Amino acid sequence: MAAGTGVHDAEPARLLGAARLPRRSRPLAGAAVLVAEPVQVVTLTSDFGWGSPYVAAMKALLVRAGVQAPLIDIDHDLAAFNIRAAAFVLWAATRDFAGLPSVHLAVVDPGVGGHRRALALDCGDGRRYVGPDNGLLEFVLRHADRPVHGVELTVPVGAAPTFHGRDVFAPAAAALASGTPLDRLGAFCGQLVRLQMDEPHVLWVDRFGNIVTSLRALPTELEVAGHRVRQVHRTFADAAPGVPFLYLGSLGYVEVGLRDASAATQLGAVLGSVVAARG
CATH class of the missing domain: 3.40.50.10790 (S-adenosyl-l-methionine hydroxide adenosyltransferase, N-terminal)
Incomplete structure (x- = not known):
């Protein structure tokens, strides 16, 4: 968020009355009635x-x-x-x-x-x-x-x-x-803005350097940042140190890991890097 000098100096509108959020005496026609629950x-x-x-x-x-x-x-x-x-x-x-x-x-x-x-x-x-x-x-x-x-x-x-x-x-x-x-x-409101994700790519890199891709099905081989990853394992304990491998992560997406090290650093992968499944 870009902010110029004094841009936040003005006192913001406050909730609930001051924020002037719209109030409705009854639900909109055709809309589902959503019952509020105590938020935890x-x-x-x-x-x-x-x-x-x-x-x-x-x-x-x-x-x-x-x-x-x-x-x-x-x-x-x-x-x-x-x-x-x-x-x-x-x-x-x-x-x-x-x-x-x-x-x-x-x-x-x-x-x-x-x-x-x-x-x-x-x-x-x-x-x-x-x-x-x-x-x-x-x-x-x-x-x-x-x-x-x-x-x-x-x-x-x-x-x-x-x-x-x-x-x-x-x-x-x-x-x-x-x-x-x-x-x-x-x-x-109607249709919301959706992201186009035509090409498989790197969605996220966690603090360990594990590469989370947009793929859901585990391939036999994956090309990442010009490198081909051919090892497939169930978990880190099954992998040899120094060799990147594929696995299905706990979030349900295909990931690339490296035991005791960063797969992203070794392979040069960053957010948005295109990946290609082989097999």
């Missing part, structure tokens, strides 16, 4: 960086709005502006909250202040998400096992055009966490 946790994910005052500002708004649920930081050190990688991490980190009433506030928003919509989603399994309609929710949508309902949030008058995390998304997350039904936050 609120998570935050962004590319703002650890120790960022932007993260603190969002938390301050949540607390001031009366949110009682614990606030859990998932990651604030995501690759800046990389929506695709952030979308994968967001899904991977929040998928196990299914069945637990929770709100997940996510901000990786290089188009902040532009024409992209602001969204709140209900996955129907206890998880609700708030964030920009720029593909950040791609993997959440891709792995949803029931209909997902989304509404378009209204940008309050006076919201900082460079900081919707504080002035748009955090108020909506606070409203959901406080029991406000989804359909009270805005009009139900």
